Amino acid sequence: MNASSSPINPINPINPIALITGGSRGLGKNTALHLAAQGCDIILSYRSARAEAEATVAAIQALGRRAVALPLDMGNSAGFPAFAVAVKAVLAQIWQRERFDHLVNNAGMGHHASLMETSEAQFDELMNVHLKGVFFLTQKLLPLINDGGRIVNISSGLTRFALPGYAAYAAMKGGVEVLSRYLAKELGPRGIAVNTLAPGAIATDFGGGAVRDNAQLNSYVAAQTALGRTGLPDDIGGAIAALLAPGSGWINAQRIEASGGMFV
Numbered sequence: 001m002n003a004s005s006s007p008i009n010p011i012n013p014i015n016p017i018a019l020i021t022g023g024s025r026g027l028g029k030n031t032a033l034h035l036a037a038q039g040c041d042i043i044l045s046y047r048s049a050r051a052e053a054e055a056t057v058a059a060i061q062a063l064g065r066r067a068v069a070l071p072l073d074m075g076n077s078a079g080f081p082a083f084a085v086a087v088k089a090v091l092a093q094i095w096q097r098e099r100f101d102h103l104v105n106n107a108g109m110g111h112h113a114s115l116m117e118t119s120e121a122q123f124d125e126l127m128n129v130h131l132k133g134v135f136f137l138t139q140k141l142l143p144l145i146n147d148g149g150r151i152v153n154i155s156s157g158l159t160r161f162a163l164p165g166y167a168a169y170a171a172m173k174g175g176v177e178v179l180s181r182y183l184a185k186e187l188g189p190r191g192i193a194v195n196t197l198a199p200g201a202i203a204t205d206f207g208g209g210a211v212r213d214n215a216q217l218n219s220y221v222a223a224q225t226a227l228g229r230t231g232l233p234d235d236i237g238g239a240i241a242a243l244l245a246p247g248s249g250w251i252n253a254q255r256i257e258a259s260g261g262m263f264v
Helices: 026-037 050-062 077-095 120-144 167-190 206-213 215-223 233-243
Strands: 017-020 041-046 067-071 100-105 145-154 193-199 255-258
Touching: 017 026, 017 077, 026 041, 026 050, 026 100, 026 233, 041 050, 041 077, 050 067, 067 077, 077 120, 100 120, 120 145, 120 167, 145 167, 145 233, 167 193, 193 233, 206 215, 233 255
Parallel strands: 017 041, 017 100, 041 067, 100 145, 145 193, 193 255
Antiparallel strands: none
């Protein structure tokens, strides 16, 4: 493309569609609500919490946007082709479209264990959900993503700073960060921007809700953060929505940490 060429950008400016994995609760739900407020329609996935997913859909609809929830087990790549078929079906049924615009690979879980105590089963589960799942789900969904769309992969501040007990989890997220750069390079000809958003410690139910519910841990995190508090879901949902906002399309192949300045 030369300097005078028009950029690839067939995205509907009125209501782009974002697909968010793990969108029924936590950071995924918060992201969905931020994007809906920004004018996006939403396809969200959930593993088993159907009632929570339906409540999130209702909240999005209350904001005046369209939404649908589909079941997906990120740890079982054998189910990805059927999920892609389901996505294609709802696009046709609800939006009368063939493609969506933005993919947020958010779904995840965690194990807290020292390197010596991490089992092979725990390692495999983390790998299947956080790395293999992201790789192959993205692969299956790429034919359904509009040229000029965007992908945001969720990583972790733990790829920059090291805390005991998170070696396996952080290793998978480090892999996701490398994958994001390769995706950005390979998808550049389609005008698809790919970035990584790395949250710091956030007060959610992730990891049993330790950061949210353990006052001592919460205070420790706040003391190690330049902005003087623990992160909240709104901090991350807002950051992801900003990356998918109309004016952010030139941000590409970047790792963006949203941690309030943790361990700077």
